[in-house]
Amino acid sequence: MSKIAFYLVQNPVIYCATLIRNFFTVLGAMTDFSRLAVISIFTPPYKRTITRIQMNEIGVGSLPIVALTGLFMGLVSALQSIVELRSIGATSYLGRPLGTTIVREMGPVLSSMMVAARAGSAIAAELASMSIGEQIDALRAEGSDPIKKLVEPRLVACTLMVPVLTIVCDLIAFVGGSFIATNVVQVSSFFYWDSVLEVLTPAFIWGGLIKSLVFGFVIGMVSCYYGMKTGFSSAGVGEATTKAVVTTAISILAIDFLLTKIFIITWW
Amino acid sequence: MVVREPVIRLSHVTLHYGKNEVVTDVNLEVESGETKVILGPSGVGKSTILKAILGLLKPKSGEIYFQGIEISKLSEPKLMQVRLLMAMVFQNGALFDSMTVGENVSYRLREHALISPKATEERVQSVLKFVGLEGALKLSPAQLSGGMRKRVAIARALAPYPQIFLFDEPTVGLDPINSFNIEQLILKLKERRVTIVIVTHDIESAFRLGDSIVMLHEGKFIFEGTPEELKRNTDKRVRSFLDPAGAAGLNN
Numbered sequence: 320m321s322k323i324a325f326y327l328v329q330n331p332v333i334y335c336a337t338l339i340r341n342f343f344t345v346l347g348a349m350t351d352f353s354r355l356a357v358i359s360i361f362t363p364p365y366k367r368t369i370t371r372i373q374m375n376e377i378g379v380g381s382l383p384i385v386a387l388t389g390l391f392m393g394l395v396s397a398l399q400s401i402v403e404l405r406s407i408g409a410t411s412y413l414g415r416p417l418g419t420t421i422v423r424e425m426g427p428v429l430s431s432m433m434v435a436a437r438a439g440s441a442i443a444a445e446l447a448s449m450s451i452g453e454q455i456d457a458l459r460a461e462g463s464d465p466i467k468k469l470v471e472p473r474l475v476a477c478t479l480m481v482p483v484l485t486i487v488c489d490l491i492a493f494v495g496g497s498f499i500a501t502n503v504v505q506v507s508s509f510f511y512w513d514s515v516l517e518v519l520t521p522a523f524i525w526g527g528l529i530k531s532l533v534f535g536f537v538i539g540m541v542s543c544y545y546g547m548k549t550g551f552s553s554a555g556v557g558e559a560t561t562k563a564v565v566t567t568a569i570s571i572l573a574i575d576f577l578l579t580k581i582f583i584i585t586w587w
Numbered sequence: 588m589v590v591r592e593p594v595i596r597l598s599h600v601t602l603h604y605g606k607n608e609v610v611t612d613v614n615l616e617v618e619s620g621e622t623k624v625i626l627g628p629s630g631v632g633k634s635t636i637l638k639a640i641l642g643l644l645k646p647k648s649g650e651i652y653f654q655g656i657e658i659s660k661l662s663e664p665k666l667m668q669v670r671l672l673m674a675m676v677f678q679n680g681a682l683f684d685s686m687t688v689g690e691n692v693s694y695r696l697r698e699h700a701l702i703s704p705k706a707t708e709e710r711v712q713s714v715l716k717f718v719g720l721e722g723a724l725k726l727s728p729a730q731l732s733g734g735m736r737k738r739v740a741i742a743r744a745l746a747p748y749p750q751i752f753l754f755d756e757p758t759v760g761l762d763p764i765n766s767f768n769i770e771q772l773i774l775k776l777k778e779r780r781v782t783i784v785i786v787t788h789d790i791e792s793a794f795r796l797g798d799s800i801v802m803l804h805e806g807k808f809i810f811e812g813t814p815e816e817l818k819r820n821t822d823k824r825v826r827s828f829l830d831p832a833g834a835a836g837l838n839n
Contacts, residue, residue: 449684456643457681461695462671462742464663 348548353472353540359464359471369472375586377438377473378480382487385430389488392425393417393495401504410504416479416513417496421489422519422527423587430488431534432480435567439542442473443563446546447556455547465547474539481535482528489527526582533578534571541567592655594619594751595640600649600659602635609635611806612649620780622773624797626787626817628828631803633786634678637753640784641675642666655816671699674744675753679760680736682728688715688739689724695747713748714742718772734765752776754785758792770795790829794818802828 396417404410446469449455455465493515500511545563549555593616602610609632617623625633638644639651642658651659658669686705689711690697696707715721718738726737739758744752757773758766766789773796776783787793793800794814794821802810802817804824810817826833 339654410708452679452684453677453681454683456638457675457677457683459643459667460641460670460677461677462667463698464667 328470349540352544352547355466355577356474356540356543359466360475362467364467366467366472368512369468370475373472373476374480376441377434377476378483381434381437381480381484384433385484386486386491388429388433389426389491390495392421392429392488393415393492393497394493394499396420396425397496397499398503403506411506411510412514413432413496413500413504413506414511414516417493418515418518419523421492421496422523424527424575426492427485427527427531427534428571430485431571432539432568434477434484434535435538435542435564435571438477439538439567440560440564442477442539442542443546443559444556446543447549447559450547450549451551451553451555470539470543470547471567473543474507474536477539478532478535478544481538484532485531486528522582522586526578526586530575530578533574537570537574538567541570559572588697591618592652593617594654595784596652597640598650598652599638600639600651601634601647602632602639602644603647604635608647609806610639610803611804613789613806613808615801617782617784619782622777622785622796622798624785624787624793624800625803626790626793626797626800626828627803628788632806633788633803634755636803637675637755637784637786641670641673641753656693656781671695671747672749673751673753674747674749676737676740676744676755676757678755680728680740682731682739682743683747684728686728687724688720688726688731688815691728691739692742694743699747701747703740710746711742714745715739717745717775718742719768727763732765734761734768738772741769745776749781751782751784754783754787756789757785758787758789763809771779804828 323441397413400413400416401410404413404416446455449469455469458465493512496515497508497511500506502507514570542563545559549559595615595617597613597615599612599614600610601608601612613636615623615636616623625636627633634715635644639646639659640653642651642661649659650657653669653672656669658666682688683694686694688790692714693707693711696702696710697704701707702710711724712721715724718741720735720738720742723731723735723739726741731739741757754773757769761769770792773783773785777796783796785796787795788814794817797814799811799813800817801808809822810825811822812820817829820826
């Protein structure tokens with residue numbers, strides 16, 4: 320029996336109370352951490368060169384994996400939609416369900432997940448090994464602010480690059496959908512793109528981009544937090560990486576639900 | 588009569604990591620130009636004291652004074668200014684992996700624009716020459732041996748003309764030749780009458796380098812005096828550290 324299962328069986332009330340307490344402790348610490356990071360973003364000097372390097376690392380570096388995700392997302396979504404549309408004889412309108420699901424939900428969520436898995440884990444691992452090697456203490460000893468020097472560029476890069484990657488992901492998904500439309504159900508390419516554009520209202524597009532902007536911020540913030548707050552052992556790197564990816568993934572799904580609800584009530 | 592304030596003064600300082608109290612109610616004074624050695628076995632809180640002096644750790648209680656100013660309650664931006672007057676050589680060098688040796692050594696000078704770029708370049712060359720690593724300017728930390736990393740760390744500490752040097756286990760993990768070289772570098776610094784605080788568990792090194800020695804045992808200072816006084820000290824805890832075999836009755 321694992322340690323968690325043991326405690327869960329022995330005293331479920333204390334176990335759950337501890338879990339809840341730990342959750343709010345980490346949430347409080349993360350909120351404070353992001354407050355410092357946001358203040359740093361709007362306080363000069365601005366770390367433009369390091370931010371550009373990070374944007375290249377996170378944005379350009381994640382492009383292939385996000386493009387592949389977009390392609391398969393478009394192919395699979397189109398195939399699934401065809402099954403439903405065939406039953407009502409409306410396969411020529413394939414672009415409509417694809418337009419809404421990809422731009423509003425799947426594009427922002429899946430591209431953010433991919434960035435979290437690739438770039439978020441790399442950020443957490445890099446900062447954790449710097450922390451273990453006392454490099455973060457050394458930065459402070461040299462009179463530098465680690466939030467300014469390390470967190471700010473990564474946070475800005477994630478927040479700005481995830482929306483860009485989401486746009487790329489969406490476009491490639493539509494191309495994938497177009498491939499299925501023209502080759503499987505013989506819908507003309509013009510008709511497919513026309514039906515896609517028909518449903519893409521500015522509210523949908525902006526909604527998707529706002530989601531990806533928030534997800535980008537969450538990826539940067541959570542990854543930097545776990546990287547900086549790691550322990551002293553070499554196992555700390557693995558632990559920080561795992562916590563960063565898992566927390567980011569769950570946060571993205573939870574925030575997606577919240578934002579969708581807000582957008583449906585107010586906007587969509 | 589003018590009473591000179593010590594450069595560093597710790598007054599009833601207690602330090603902790605999370606719930607663990609590492610150092611309890613310690614007092615320490617370091618005079619200008621003095622080389623003070625904090626001696627003791629591993630894990631008793633020696634490095635923690637150095638980090639507190641540098642303001643990297645806030646004390647749970649007590650005060651830390653630097654040049655007469657209480658720094659233990661300063662905000663982080665103000666502490667960053669105080670830290671520019673000190674330099675720390677970390678146990679494993681703590682060189683920045685993403686930078687070359689030259690960039691590491693010139694870091695503080697560039698980051699805070701302390702001197703012109705040309706003067707920075709000359710200063711980097713000069714301190715690398717001082718530590719005997721003139722040719723290492725373009726190397727990355729990954730290409731250096733343990734001894735070289737430590738010498739680069741000393742060069743990085745030297746470059747911005749600090750008033751105080753803090754050394755965390757300067758000779759640990761080094762072979763006798765590299766240990767000797769590092770000690771020679773510290774002795775060269777001593778000749779310039781700069782203030783130095785060294786944390787070590789290397790007894791011989793402490794005797795060679797220290798003007799005065801304090802000994803830390805289970806988070807408390809149990810001895811303070813000159814190296815000669817330490818050698819003559821009869822406290823059981825001191826003897827068992829200085830001569831563990833003798834204290835255990837294993838000597839002939």
